[in-house]
Amino acid sequence: KIKSVxxxxxxxSRGTPTVACQVTLSDGSCGEATVPAGASTGRHEAxxxxxxxxxxxxxxxxxxxxxVNTVLFEAVxxxxxxxxxxxxxxxxxxxxxxxxxxxGANAVLAISIATALASANSRGLPLYQSEALGExxxxxxxxxxxxGGAHAGRSIDVQDFLAVPVGARRFSEAIExxxxxxxxxxxxxxSQGWPTSLVADExxxxxxxxxxxxxxxxxxxxxxxxxxxxxxxxxxxxxIAATQLLxxxxxxxxxxxxxHLGPEEFIDELHDWCRxxxxxxxxxxxxxxxxxxxAEATKRLQGVQILGDDLFTTHIKRLQRGxxxxxxxxxxxxxxxxGTLTDALDVVKLAxxxxxxxxxxxxxxxxxxxxxxxFAVGWRTGQIKVGSTMRSERTAKWNRLLxxxxxxxxxxxxxxxxxxxxxxxx
Ligand code: PGA
Ligand code: ZN
Numbered sequence: 001k002i003k004s005v006x007x008x009x010x011x012x013s014r015g016t017p018t019v020a021c022q023v024t025l026s027d028g029s030c031g032e033a034t035v036p037a038g039a040s041t042g043r044h045e046a047x048x049x050x051x052x053x054x055x056x057x058x059x060x061x062x063x064x065x066x067x068v069n070t071v072l073f074e075a076v077x078x079x080x081x082x083x084x085x086x087x088x089x090x091x092x093x094x095x096x097x098x099x100x101x102x103x104g105a106n107a108v109l110a111i112s113i114a115t116a117l118a119s120a121n122s123r124g125l126p127l128y129q130s131e132a133l134g135e136x137x138x139x140x141x142x143x144x145x146x147x148g149g150a151h152a153g154r155s156i157d158v159q160d161f162l163a164v165p166v167g168a169r170r171f172s173e174a175i176e177x178x179x180x181x182x183x184x185x186x187x188x189x190x191s192q193g194w195p196t197s198l199v200a201d202e203x204x205x206x207x208x209x210x211x212x213x214x215x216x217x218x219x220x221x222x223x224x225x226x227x228x229x230x231x232x233x234x235x236x237x238x239x240i241a242a243t244q245l246l247x248x249x250x251x252x253x254x255x256x257x258x259x260h261l262g263p264e265e266f267i268d269e270l271h272d273w274c275r276x277x278x279x280x281x282x283x284x285x286x287x288x289x290x291x292x293x294x295a296e297a298t299k300r301l302q303g304v305q306i307l308g309d310d311l312f313t314t315h316i317k318r319l320q321r322g323x324x325x326x327x328x329x330x331x332x333x334x335x336x337x338x339g340t341l342t343d344a345l346d347v348v349k350l351a352x353x354x355x356x357x358x359x360x361x362x363x364x365x366x367x368x369x370x371x372x373x374x375f376a377v378g379w380r381t382g383q384i385k386v387g388s389t390m391r392s393e394r395t396a397k398w399n400r401l402l403x404x405x406x407x408x409x410x411x412x413x414x415x416x417x418x419x420x421x422x423x424x425x426x
Contacts, residue, residue, distance in 0.1 A: 001026045002076050007068035007110060009061050010034050012365040013393040014201060017061045021068050021110035023118045025081050031117025035106045036336055037365035039201065040150040040159060040241045042288050042310030044318065046339035049104025064104035072103060072111055081119040088112055088340035105339035112340045113371060127371055128404065131378030138171040138405060138415045139376045139384040140164065142237050142281065142359065143178035145185050145222065146215050147200030149241050151364050155208045157254050160239035161219050162385070164280050166418035167233035170410045175398055177226070179389040181234055185222025201364040203388030211257045216277045235280035243288045243310050263293040267300055274304055280421055281305035283332060294327045305330045305357060305422040314338040314347050323354045329422045330357035333381065348379050357422040362386040366393035373400035382420030
């Protein structure tokens, strides 16, 4: 049973305050979690509570911390940590808003995750086992190589260019290939006269390239320099974060390309990118409320994983609408977009029933915690996206997965591999 809760203000990887919390049970077991934060957040996400005062440019989380220590603690006090649903519902009821804006989604998520960790510790199980929906499954990694958009001072419009090592036979090989692709891409960038030692929010490279296509060219060359084959060894995923590109006239503004494109023209452009480059996954190709554009893109961009992040915001009703209207074929899952583990897991289960692929994802503002890795393995999400192969808040997650492969033995633990990419369209 939950005996005490202690929250404090910590810092995330961008140096921005965030909520950390420890949940202690009556048997003495503890769980500790620190909450991540996005930069290109979707409009329909649950709401973080920020102080808005003189500290940390208004981004302090003193109020959210106080809510954890007082009202939220009172709401969960004495509940069984093994009953995640009861704990999460009690907090939702205490908050009373659908987006958790009263007490703060950052406050609620801190207790939600710390409770799951305390429950696992109390039962003497590693988190992935205590969260298991089936046999453990190591996910296919999607690894950030080049960053743009809100994660890199808008050096290029597209937010994320990622390597997907589709040909790797095991998780550790996939990570080694991704690291090699990052090094190869850095070499190529350097040969074009760009500095490569500065890193973006998720540990990726960044440069004010002349066009979005030139970033794709760069990544293809980086894969080749790594001694790997673009397409069969390493595919490309992109996260356009298109809501960020929407101008007031409803057109998408590609500043690097000096072009303004309407939704139809933008889909044409993306179609062209998919034909010329080995793109296996396209995230947030259109604005977060353009359901018609999304339906059209899903129809036209056959054979590509069409992944909804800001579109779905890990919200079950929005995912259900997507399924009903044949919009997208994969969902990005970020626990802090919705505020509780129960809600995030419900989205994973609905997606799995509907044949949508699931990609568990970190945020651009991360922490040194590694619980995300265990949820990916236990929930069998099949894919995971946590940033690049450097910066400790990123490697904390990769390293946890590498450890699980070593501990369980690569031959004993299933590895999702390329088959995880949108099963419904393969
Ligand atoms: P965010 O970016 O954490 O800044 O929202 C991650 C993503 O868009 O996938
Ligand atoms: Zn995204």
